[in-house]
Amino acid sequence: MTIADMVNILNAKVLRGADKLDTPVYTACCSDLMSDVLAFVDEKTVLITGLTNPHVVRTSEMLDLKCLVFVRGKIPTEDILDNADEQGLVVITSKLTAFSACGLLYDAGLRGVPVPTAWDAEE
Protein backbone atom coordinates (compact mmCIF):
# COMPACT_ATOMS: atom_id res chain seq x y z
CA MET A 1 0.00 0.00 0.00
CA THR A 2 0.96 3.66 -0.10
CA ILE A 3 0.85 6.28 2.63
CA ALA A 4 -2.28 7.62 0.90
CA ASP A 5 -3.93 4.22 1.47
CA MET A 6 -2.98 4.42 5.15
CA VAL A 7 -4.56 7.85 5.36
CA ASN A 8 -7.79 6.40 3.97
CA ILE A 9 -7.79 3.33 6.17
CA LEU A 10 -7.13 5.32 9.34
CA ASN A 11 -9.34 8.22 8.31
CA ALA A 12 -6.30 10.28 9.14
CA LYS A 13 -5.38 13.91 8.74
CA VAL A 14 -2.15 14.74 6.90
CA LEU A 15 -0.08 17.17 8.99
CA ARG A 16 3.11 17.31 6.88
CA GLY A 17 4.49 15.81 3.67
CA ALA A 18 1.29 15.89 1.61
CA ASP A 19 3.45 15.71 -1.55
CA LYS A 20 4.85 12.31 -0.57
CA LEU A 21 1.66 10.31 -0.07
CA ASP A 22 2.42 8.03 -3.02
CA THR A 23 5.39 6.52 -1.11
CA PRO A 24 4.94 2.74 -0.89
CA VAL A 25 4.94 1.13 2.58
CA TYR A 26 5.23 -2.56 3.43
CA THR A 27 5.91 -2.68 7.16
CA ALA A 28 5.26 -0.71 10.34
CA CYS A 29 6.10 -0.71 14.01
CA CYS A 30 4.09 0.59 16.95
CA SER A 31 5.85 1.76 20.09
CA ASP A 32 6.10 4.51 22.68
CA LEU A 33 9.54 3.32 23.65
CA MET A 34 12.07 5.12 21.45
CA SER A 35 14.88 3.03 23.01
CA ASP A 36 13.34 -0.08 21.47
CA VAL A 37 12.66 1.58 18.14
CA LEU A 38 16.30 2.72 17.90
CA ALA A 39 17.58 -0.70 18.86
CA PHE A 40 15.37 -2.93 16.74
CA VAL A 41 14.16 -1.12 13.66
CA ASP A 42 16.56 -1.33 10.76
CA GLU A 43 14.48 -0.60 7.75
CA LYS A 44 12.75 2.45 6.32
CA THR A 45 9.36 1.90 7.83
CA VAL A 46 6.33 3.53 9.49
CA LEU A 47 6.18 4.39 13.21
CA ILE A 48 2.80 4.41 14.95
CA THR A 49 3.01 6.12 18.34
CA GLY A 50 1.16 8.02 21.03
CA LEU A 51 4.20 10.06 22.04
CA THR A 52 4.46 13.56 20.58
CA ASN A 53 7.76 14.87 21.98
CA PRO A 54 10.63 16.11 19.74
CA HIS A 55 12.51 12.83 20.21
CA VAL A 56 9.94 10.90 18.25
CA VAL A 57 10.86 13.01 15.22
CA ARG A 58 14.60 12.80 15.98
CA THR A 59 14.39 9.03 16.33
CA SER A 60 12.57 8.87 12.97
CA GLU A 61 15.21 11.10 11.46
CA MET A 62 18.15 8.96 12.61
CA LEU A 63 16.43 5.83 11.26
CA ASP A 64 15.31 7.43 7.96
CA LEU A 65 11.69 6.43 8.62
CA LYS A 66 9.06 7.20 5.97
CA CYS A 67 6.00 8.12 7.98
CA LEU A 68 4.94 8.96 11.54
CA VAL A 69 1.41 8.13 12.62
CA PHE A 70 0.09 9.73 15.80
CA VAL A 71 -2.91 8.01 17.36
CA ARG A 72 -5.85 9.17 19.50
CA GLY A 73 -5.90 12.40 17.53
CA LYS A 74 -2.64 13.62 19.02
CA ILE A 75 -0.84 16.47 17.27
CA PRO A 76 2.66 17.62 18.20
CA THR A 77 3.56 21.31 18.37
CA GLU A 78 4.21 23.29 15.18
CA ASP A 79 7.98 23.43 15.67
CA ILE A 80 8.13 19.64 16.05
CA LEU A 81 6.06 19.28 12.87
CA ASP A 82 8.29 21.73 10.99
CA ASN A 83 11.31 19.73 12.08
CA ALA A 84 9.69 16.58 10.68
CA ASP A 85 9.01 18.45 7.45
CA GLU A 86 12.67 19.42 7.13
CA GLN A 87 13.59 15.74 7.42
CA GLY A 88 11.18 14.83 4.63
CA LEU A 89 8.97 12.81 6.98
CA VAL A 90 5.28 12.36 6.28
CA VAL A 91 3.26 12.99 9.46
CA ILE A 92 -0.37 11.96 9.87
CA THR A 93 -2.75 11.79 12.83
CA SER A 94 -5.69 9.46 13.39
CA LYS A 95 -8.45 9.50 16.00
CA LEU A 96 -8.12 5.73 16.43
CA THR A 97 -6.29 4.09 19.32
CA ALA A 98 -2.94 2.43 18.60
CA PHE A 99 -4.56 -0.99 18.84
CA SER A 100 -7.30 -0.21 16.32
CA ALA A 101 -4.96 1.58 13.94
CA CYS A 102 -2.56 -1.37 13.92
CA GLY A 103 -5.41 -3.85 13.48
CA LEU A 104 -6.83 -2.06 10.46
CA LEU A 105 -3.42 -1.64 8.81
CA TYR A 106 -2.53 -5.28 9.42
CA ASP A 107 -5.84 -6.34 7.96
CA ALA A 108 -5.05 -4.29 4.85
CA GLY A 109 -1.72 -6.07 4.36
CA LEU A 110 0.86 -4.08 6.29
CA ARG A 111 3.21 -6.30 8.34
CA GLY A 112 5.41 -5.77 11.38
CA VAL A 113 9.11 -5.09 10.92
CA PRO A 114 11.12 -8.22 11.67
CA VAL A 115 12.71 -7.76 15.11
CA PRO A 116 14.54 -10.12 17.43
CA THR A 117 12.62 -10.95 20.61
CA ALA A 118 14.06 -11.31 24.09
CA TRP A 119 13.57 -15.07 23.66
CA ASP A 120 15.82 -15.44 20.61
CA ALA A 121 19.00 -15.39 22.67
CA GLU A 122 17.84 -18.39 24.74
CA GLU A 123 16.82 -20.56 21.79
Add this chain to the structure above:
Amino acid sequence: MEELFRISYPVAAADYTSAGKASTDIKRRLKQLGVSGDVLRRVAVASYEVELNLVIHSLGGELTLTVFPDAAQLVSADVGPGIPDLEMAMREGYSTANDEARSLGFGAGMGLPNMKRNADEFSITSEKGVGTTITMLFRLQ
Protein backbone atom coordinates in the same frame (compact mmCIF):
# COMPACT_ATOMS: atom_id res chain seq x y z
CA MET B 1 45.61 8.04 9.19
CA GLU B 2 45.02 11.39 7.54
CA GLU B 3 42.25 13.41 9.17
CA LEU B 4 39.83 14.99 6.70
CA PHE B 5 37.52 16.70 9.11
CA ARG B 6 36.87 17.11 12.82
CA ILE B 7 34.13 18.80 14.80
CA SER B 8 33.21 18.81 18.49
CA TYR B 9 29.86 19.48 20.10
CA PRO B 10 29.44 20.35 23.77
CA VAL B 11 26.52 18.41 25.29
CA ALA B 12 24.92 19.74 28.47
CA ALA B 13 23.58 17.52 31.23
CA ALA B 14 19.78 17.30 31.53
CA ASP B 15 19.17 19.47 28.44
CA TYR B 16 16.39 17.26 27.13
CA THR B 17 15.14 19.73 24.53
CA SER B 18 18.44 20.09 22.72
CA ALA B 19 19.37 16.42 23.01
CA GLY B 20 19.89 15.08 19.52
CA LYS B 21 20.93 18.34 17.86
CA ALA B 22 24.58 17.28 17.64
CA SER B 23 23.57 13.99 16.03
CA THR B 24 21.33 15.78 13.54
CA ASP B 25 24.30 17.92 12.54
CA ILE B 26 26.66 14.94 12.40
CA LYS B 27 24.29 13.11 10.10
CA ARG B 28 23.92 16.16 7.86
CA ARG B 29 27.68 16.70 7.59
CA LEU B 30 28.44 13.08 6.79
CA LYS B 31 25.75 13.13 4.14
CA GLN B 32 27.42 16.20 2.60
CA LEU B 33 30.68 14.25 2.54
CA GLY B 34 28.98 11.56 0.49
CA VAL B 35 28.29 9.00 3.24
CA SER B 36 24.94 7.29 2.70
CA GLY B 37 22.78 4.23 3.21
CA ASP B 38 23.38 1.66 5.92
CA VAL B 39 26.57 3.20 7.32
CA LEU B 40 25.08 6.70 7.58
CA ARG B 41 22.15 5.28 9.49
CA ARG B 42 24.38 3.26 11.82
CA VAL B 43 26.48 6.32 12.64
CA ALA B 44 23.33 8.41 13.18
CA VAL B 45 21.73 5.88 15.54
CA ALA B 46 24.91 5.32 17.57
CA SER B 47 25.54 9.06 17.74
CA TYR B 48 22.02 9.76 18.97
CA GLU B 49 22.25 7.01 21.61
CA VAL B 50 25.56 8.27 22.93
CA GLU B 51 24.39 11.90 22.89
CA LEU B 52 21.23 10.96 24.81
CA ASN B 53 23.36 9.17 27.38
CA LEU B 54 25.44 12.32 27.85
CA VAL B 55 22.24 14.30 28.49
CA ILE B 56 20.50 11.70 30.65
CA HIS B 57 23.35 10.17 32.65
CA SER B 58 26.42 12.41 32.58
CA LEU B 59 27.36 15.69 34.22
CA GLY B 60 28.06 17.09 30.75
CA GLY B 61 30.54 16.26 28.06
CA GLU B 62 31.57 16.51 24.47
CA LEU B 63 30.83 14.55 21.33
CA THR B 64 33.48 14.61 18.61
CA LEU B 65 33.23 13.44 15.02
CA THR B 66 36.45 12.80 13.11
CA VAL B 67 36.34 11.77 9.47
CA PHE B 68 39.19 9.85 7.84
CA PRO B 69 39.38 8.81 4.17
CA ASP B 70 37.96 5.36 4.95
CA ALA B 71 36.33 5.72 8.37
CA ALA B 72 34.31 7.94 10.69
CA GLN B 73 35.06 8.05 14.40
CA LEU B 74 32.76 9.20 17.20
CA VAL B 75 34.17 9.95 20.64
CA SER B 76 31.99 10.81 23.62
CA ALA B 77 33.87 12.09 26.66
CA ASP B 78 32.20 13.33 29.82
CA VAL B 79 33.21 14.73 33.18
CA GLY B 80 31.41 12.22 35.38
CA PRO B 81 29.90 10.62 37.33
CA GLY B 82 31.43 7.51 35.69
CA ILE B 83 29.93 4.02 35.51
CA PRO B 84 30.62 1.84 38.57
CA ASP B 85 29.98 -1.52 36.86
CA LEU B 86 30.66 -1.52 33.11
CA GLU B 87 29.69 -5.13 32.58
CA MET B 88 26.28 -4.46 34.11
CA ALA B 89 25.83 -1.22 32.10
CA MET B 90 26.52 -3.04 28.82
CA ARG B 91 23.74 -5.54 29.52
CA GLU B 92 20.42 -5.12 27.66
CA GLY B 93 17.74 -3.92 30.04
CA TYR B 94 19.99 -2.35 32.67
CA SER B 95 19.09 1.30 33.20
CA THR B 96 19.31 3.94 35.89
CA ALA B 97 17.43 6.53 33.78
CA ASN B 98 15.21 8.96 35.70
CA ASP B 99 11.48 9.54 35.22
CA GLU B 100 11.98 12.47 32.85
CA ALA B 101 14.06 10.37 30.44
CA ARG B 102 11.52 7.54 30.69
CA SER B 103 8.60 9.84 29.99
CA LEU B 104 10.31 10.81 26.71
CA GLY B 105 10.51 7.17 25.64
CA PHE B 106 14.01 6.29 26.82
CA GLY B 107 15.54 4.30 29.65
CA ALA B 108 15.07 0.76 28.40
CA GLY B 109 18.73 -0.05 28.87
CA MET B 110 19.23 -0.63 25.15
CA GLY B 111 21.59 2.22 24.23
CA LEU B 112 25.06 0.83 24.97
CA PRO B 113 24.39 -2.62 23.41
CA ASN B 114 22.86 -0.82 20.42
CA MET B 115 25.96 1.35 19.95
CA LYS B 116 28.15 -1.74 20.09
CA ARG B 117 25.97 -3.47 17.48
CA ASN B 118 26.00 -0.50 15.11
CA ALA B 119 29.69 0.41 15.31
CA ASP B 120 32.43 -1.59 13.57
CA GLU B 121 34.65 -1.01 16.59
CA PHE B 122 33.45 -0.02 20.07
CA SER B 123 35.36 0.69 23.25
CA ILE B 124 34.32 2.14 26.58
CA THR B 125 36.35 3.18 29.59
CA SER B 126 34.94 4.66 32.75
CA GLU B 127 36.17 5.69 36.12
CA LYS B 128 33.87 6.49 38.98
CA GLY B 129 34.14 10.15 39.91
CA VAL B 130 36.15 10.96 36.78
CA GLY B 131 34.08 10.23 33.69
CA THR B 132 33.26 7.95 30.79
CA THR B 133 34.80 7.81 27.33
CA ILE B 134 33.28 5.90 24.45
CA THR B 135 35.02 5.52 21.11
CA MET B 136 33.26 4.14 18.04
CA LEU B 137 34.66 3.56 14.58
CA PHE B 138 32.62 3.10 11.41
CA ARG B 139 34.27 1.90 8.21
CA LEU B 140 33.12 3.89 5.23
CA GLN B 141 34.15 1.38 2.53
